[in-house]
Amino acid sequence: MRKYKKLSEKVNKQFEKIINRSEEVNKNMKEFIEVNNRMLDNFENLDKVLEDIDREFAKKTGILNKKDQIFLWTAVALQISRIYIVSEITKIENAGKGELEEYLKKFQEEMFKKFQNTNDGINQEYRASLKQILTNKVPYDATDGGKKFGIFKGANHRFATLGHDPILGYIFGTANILTNTITTVQLPLVLSYHVQYNEIYGNPQITKLASTGLMFLKVEERIKEDKITVALALIKQIIHIGTDLYTPKGIQIPGANLVLSKKNAERLTKYISTGDIIKITSSAAIAIVINFIISVLHNLFYNENDDISRELYNVRTRKILKVSNIIAESLNIVYVGSSIVIGKQTGNPELIKEGMKRIDLGGYIVAVHQIVKSSLVQEKIRREYLENKLYDKFLGENYSFLEEE
Incomplete structure (x- = not known):
C-alpha cells in the first residue's frame, strides 16, 4: 500500500506539471497571436507609424523651450561679436x-x-x-x-x-x-x-x-x-x-621668397598673406571655443527629472550650435554681399573693400563642420530612437515568452 501510495503521488505530480505546462503554452500562444496581430496591423500602417515616430522625435529635440532659446541667441550674439572684433583687429x-x-x-x-x-x-x-x-x-x-x-x-x-x-x-x-x-x-x-x-x-x-x-x-x-x-x-x-x-603690402606666407621671385612673392601675397592665415585660423579657433562653451553650459543645465533623455537633450545642444552658426554666418554673408552690391551700384570701391574685409572664412569653415557633425550625430540618435520605438510598437510589453530559453 505504501508503495502504491508513493507511486500515485508521483503520477499526480507529473500530471500537475503537464497541466501547468499546457496552461503556460496556451498563455504564450495567446500572447503570440496578440503580438502577431499587432505586428500585422503596424506593418499595414508602417508609413504612418514611421511618420509619427519622426514627428515625436522632432518635437522632443526641437529648440522650443525658453532655456534653449536663451542659449541659442546668446551663441548668435557671441559669434557675431567674434566676427566684428576679429575684423576690426585685422582690418587693413x-x-x-x-x-x-x-x-x-x-x-x-x-x-x-x-x-x-x-x-x-x-x-x-x-x-x-x-x-x-x-x-x-x-x-x-x-x-x-x-x-x-x-x-x-x-x-x-x-x-x-x-x-x-x-x-x-x-x-x-x-x-x-x-x-x-x-x-x-x-x-x-x-x-x-x-x-x-x-x-x-x-x-x-x-x-x-x-x-x-x-x-x-x-x-x-x-x-x-x-x-x-x-x-x-x-x-x-x-x-x-x-x-x-x-x-596694404602685407606679409608674405612663410618661405615664399625662398622659392618664388620677389615679383611673384608680391603677387601671391595680394591673394593670400600671413595676415589672412592668422585671421582665418584665429576666427575659426574662437568660433570653436564659443561652441564648446555653449555646449558645456547647456549640458550643465540638464535636469533628468524635467528634461528628456540625455541622448535627445544632446541633439538639442548640437542643434543650438548648428543653428547659431548658420544665423551668424548668414548675417555675415548678407552684410558682405550687400556691401559689394551697393558699392558697385554707387561706384564706391571703398565700400566694396570694406565688405571684402568682413568675410568670415574661418567662421564659414567651422559652421560647415558643425552642420555636418550635428547632422551625423542627430541621424545616429534618430535611428536608435526609431529602432527602440519600433521594437516597442511591434512587440508591445507582452513578449516575455520570446525571451525564454
Whole structure:
C-alpha cells in the first residue's frame, strides 16, 4: 500500500506539471497571436507609424523651450561679436597710420622705457648699440642703396628680405637688428649687407656686402654676453612683424621668397598673406571655443527629472550650435554681399573693400563642420530612437515568452 501510495503521488505530480505546462503554452500562444496581430496591423500602417515616430522625435529635440532659446541667441550674439572684433583687429590700414601699429609701438615704448638711460649708444660693425635697438626702426626696412646692389626697388623690399618672413624673420630679422645688417634673397643666393645710420639713428643706408656666417657668430657672442639685449631685439622683431601684418603690402606666407621671385612673392601675397592665415585660423579657433562653451553650459543645465533623455537633450545642444552658426554666418554673408552690391551700384570701391574685409572664412569653415557633425550625430540618435520605438510598437510589453530559453 505504501508503495502504491508513493507511486500515485508521483503520477499526480507529473500530471500537475503537464497541466501547468499546457496552461503556460496556451498563455504564450495567446500572447503570440496578440503580438502577431499587432505586428500585422503596424506593418499595414508602417508609413504612418514611421511618420509619427519622426514627428515625436522632432518635437522632443526641437529648440522650443525658453532655456534653449536663451542659449541659442546668446551663441548668435557671441559669434557675431567674434566676427566684428576679429575684423576690426585685422582690418587693413596704411603703414605708419594704423590703430594696431600705433598700439604695438606704444606697447614697445612702454616695455623699452626702463632701458632708455643706457650708455651703450655707439654702433660697431656687426654690433648694434642698445640705444639703436631701442628705436622703432629695424635695419631690414632700409631701402636707400638697395637699387645700387640690385636687391630691390622701394616698397617691395618686404619680399626680398628674410627679416620680413613670418617664421624665418625670428632668426634672420633678430640677427639683423643685433648686427645692423639686412639679409636678402637673391635666388639662388642669400646675401647680407651692412646698414649704417647717422648719429641720431636716422637715414639708414645699405653700404656694403656683409658675411651672413660672421653675422650669426656675432649674434652668438651677443647671446653669451648680453641676453637682455638679445631678448629686446627679439621683442622688437615680433612687434615689427605685427605692425606690418595688416598693411596694404602685407606679409608674405612663410618661405615664399625662398622659392618664388620677389615679383611673384608680391603677387601671391595680394591673394593670400600671413595676415589672412592668422585671421582665418584665429576666427575659426574662437568660433570653436564659443561652441564648446555653449555646449558645456547647456549640458550643465540638464535636469533628468524635467528634461528628456540625455541622448535627445544632446541633439538639442548640437542643434543650438548648428543653428547659431548658420544665423551668424548668414548675417555675415548678407552684410558682405550687400556691401559689394551697393558699392558697385554707387561706384564706391571703398565700400566694396570694406565688405571684402568682413568675410568670415574661418567662421564659414567651422559652421560647415558643425552642420555636418550635428547632422551625423542627430541621424545616429534618430535611428536608435526609431529602432527602440519600433521594437516597442511591434512587440508591445507582452513578449516575455520570446525571451525564454
